[in-house]
Amino acid sequence: MFSFSEENYLKAIFHLQNSYKNGVSTNALAEEMQTKASSVTDMIKKLSEKSLVIYRKYQGVKLSEAGRAAAIEVIRKHRLWEVFLVEKLDFNWDEVHEVAEQLEHIKSEKLTAELDRFLGFPQRDPHGDPIPDSKGNFSVANRVLLSELKIGETGICVGVKDSSVEFLQYLDKNNISLGASVKVKQKEDFDQSMLIEMDGNTLMISNQISTNLYIKTP
Amino acid sequence: MFSFSEENYLKAIFHLQNSYKNGVSTNALAEEMQTKASSVTDMIKKLSEKSLVIYRKYQGVKLSEAGRAAAIEVIRKHRLWEVFLVEKLDFNWDEVHEVAEQLEHIKSEKLTAELDRFLGFPQRDPHGDPIPDSKGNFSVANRVLLSELKIGETGICVGVKDSSVEFLQYLDKNNISLGASVKVKQKEDFDQSMLIEMDGNTLMISNQISTNLYIKTP
DNA sequence: TCTAAATTTTAGTCTTGTCTAATTTTATTT
DNA sequence: AAATAAAATTAGACAAGACTAAAATTTAGA
Numbered sequence: 456m457f458s459f460s461e462e463n464y465l466k467a468i469f470h471l472q473n474s475y476k477n478g479v480s481t482n483a484l485a486e487e488m489q490t491k492a493s494s495v496t497d498m499i500k501k502l503s504e505k506s507l508v509i510y511r512k513y514q515g516v517k518l519s520e521a522g523r524a525a526a527i528e529v530i531r532k533h534r535l536w537e538v539f540l541v542e543k544l545d546f547n548w549d550e551v552h553e554v555a556e557q558l559e560h561i562k563s564e565k566l567t568a569e570l571d572r573f574l575g576f577p578q579r580d581p582h583g584d585p586i587p588d589s590k591g592n593f594s595v596a597n598r599v600l601l602s603e604l605k606i607g608e609t610g611i612c613v614g615v616k617d618s619s620v621e622f623l624q625y626l627d628k629n630n631i632s633l634g635a636s637v638k639v640k641q642k643e644d645f646d647q648s649m650l651i652e653m654d655g656n657t658l659m660i661s662n663q664i665s666t667n668l669y670i671k672t673p
Numbered sequence: 674m675f676s677f678s679e680e681n682y683l684k685a686i687f688h689l690q691n692s693y694k695n696g697v698s699t700n701a702l703a704e705e706m707q708t709k710a711s712s713v714t715d716m717i718k719k720l721s722e723k724s725l726v727i728y729r730k731y732q733g734v735k736l737s738e739a740g741r742a743a744a745i746e747v748i749r750k751h752r753l754w755e756v757f758l759v760e761k762l763d764f765n766w767d768e769v770h771e772v773a774e775q776l777e778h779i780k781s782e783k784l785t786a787e788l789d790r791f792l793g794f795p796q797r798d799p800h801g802d803p804i805p806d807s808k809g810n811f812s813v814a815n816r817v818l819l820s821e822l823k824i825g826e827t828g829i830c831v832g833v834k835d836s837s838v839e840f841l842q843y844l845d846k847n848n849i850s851l852g853a854s855v856k857v858k859q860k861e862d863f864d865q866s867m868l869i870e871m872d873g874n875t876l877m878i879s880n881q882i883s884t885n886l887y888i889k890t891p
Numbered sequence: 892t893c894t895a896a897a898t899t900t901t902a903g904t905c906t907t908g909t910c911t912a913a914t915t916t917t918a919t920t921t
Numbered sequence: 922a923a924a925t926a927a928a929a930t931t932a933g934a935c936a937a938g939a940c941t942a943a944a945a946t947t948t949a950g951a
Binding site for chain 2 (some may be wrong): 543553557558568573
């Protein structure tokens with residue numbers, strides 16, 4: 456089994472691999488992990504010795520198949536617990552992250568499997584991210600950023616890219632929630648702000664908002 | 674907040690205080706924690722510096738009020754999670770301990786409170802042990818060991834003293850479960866074995882069994 | 892009471908994961 | 922292509938928590 460710290464590194468590398476296809480840089484990982492580059496180098500070496508990552512000095516790091524599987528397992532647990540907290544324990548979607556960060560490290564195959572069943576094998580977490588199944592498979596979302604829609608286009612809000620407390624609370628305050636229908640009424644070329652209609656309400660949103668909302672188009 | 678290790682020590686001292694009223698000995702604690710006496714001494718010093726225990730060299734250790742409160746909080750979480758695992762996730766009562774040992778260290782007041790509510794504020798865990806409420810209060814059980822009953826006396830099986838997998842599986846195999854009614858039919862002076870009637874079935878149990886079953890008498 | 896045994900503590904070491912400061916390698920710029 | 926900047930690594934240190942071996946203290950026995 457892996458330590459909490461190892462699991463957190465694997466998870467971070469997994470998330471950063473989207474942006475760093477040719478290997479995640481030490482500094483990027485240090486930033487993500489809120490730690491120093493030297494600590495990252497140390498840990499990468501350990502993960503490399505355990506064959507969880509592929510690493511060449513100064514060349515960045517990638518997950519091996521084993522590392523990817525381990526990362527996905529942690530992400531599966533994280534997202535299942537988030538569903539549990541929201542659906543069963545009445546947490547708001549901006550309150551679940553910190554607790555799920557702890558719960559994701561609990562080691563028990565039976566626990567994960569039974570939790571999944573208890574929740575009804577959910578496909579998405581409260582932020583719209585896909586939940587890997589027990590074999591590590593998950594649907595790569597067929598979704599685009601709201602900012603990519605043209606005037607007149609419509610869709611359903613299906614996820615958030617930024618899941619910080621601040622952003623989620625902004626969304627709550629403006630009655631933007633997953634499942635809502637969206638239509639782009641106007642776009643401002645100057646600052647990319649948008650006038651949208653969401654579940655009937657019309658509101659103006661900045662580029663920072665529209666680049667952090669995922670939409671499923673018809 | 675306290676580390677996992679600190680919490681485990683506090684919990685162990687709490688449990689051992691029943692048997693060691695004048696201070697828990699270093700060796701007893703080492704045995705309970707499955708570690709070495711020297712490690713125990715090291716940790717006791719740390720806990721003592723944090724005023725969680727009262728310690729005088731060579732004189733054993735007791736919990737301070739703060740230490741006791743911390744221990745009870747961990748025990749509360751452990752037992753709530755055990756209820757969750759059995760009631761909601763279909764774990765058997767012999768499977769919950771190891772997972773609850775991990776879950777008890779999750780730090781979130783809201784999580785504990787909401788879990789308690791979700792479970793309907795249970796009073797007892799699956800082994801019949803009392804669950805402290807959010808203020809740390811719990812009912813000291815009004816119960817005796819089955820071995821203390823005399824011939825002809827009756828009661829309800831309300832808890833187990835030993836909650837090892839082996840003992841619990843023995844009980845399952847012999848259809849002994851909490852809530853069952855018990856009547857002592859015969860006692861053998863030589864080895865303290867007993868013939869009992871439990872929910873209609875008659876069976877013979879050894880002293881090792883009867884000294885590990887708690888009974889509530891009418 | 893004095894000694895032997897048992898218990899407990901101390902001293903020094905190890906591992907994990909982190910840090911700072913210094914050095915090395917790679918990337919960029921002129 | 923050399924000089925400089927940026928990024929990454931190494932070296933050495935530290936804290937937590939554990940260990941072994943040795944020393945100190947308490948307890949028990951003769």
